[in-house]
Amino acid sequence: MVQAKWNGAVIAESDDIVMVEGNHYFPRDSVWSKYLMHSDTTSHCPWKGDASYHSLIVDGEINEDAAWFYPAPKQAAAEIEGRIAFWNGVEVA
Known part of the structure; x- marks a missing residue:
């Protein structure tokens, strides 16, 4: 199971991951x-x-535009339709 974590919280988890x-x-x-x-960011x-983009909010702390x-x-990128990726300090393992 792959998890995305930030600020002590599991934001996402799945075995169905697409790497791009x-x-x-x-x-x-x-x-x-x-x-x-x-987020209004594009x-x-x-x-x-x-x-x-989305920002993340965990325990009152905000990670701006950490999900896209x-x-x-x-x-060419049809395989990522309906999927979200993370960055900016989000740990994925």
């Missing part, structure tokens, strides 16, 4: 939504498409 560019993409339903806060990847996902990935 060294990042673990978790199925959306394996991520605890209680730790996700909407970014663009030439081959994956436009990414949207591609709402409508390009065909």
Whole structure:
């Protein structure tokens, strides 16, 4: 079981992980939504498409834009549709 942890909390866990560019993409339903806060941040990847972000909130502490996902990935990245990845201090193991 692969877990994503931040600030002492398990944010996500699943055996169904997709690896892309060294990042673990978790199925959306394996991520605890209680730790996700909407973010207006977006970014663009030439081959994956436009990414949207969530900040994490655990015990009142916020990790800005620590989770990202591609709402409508390009065909080359179709395998990450419906999945979320983490960074910025989130431990994945």
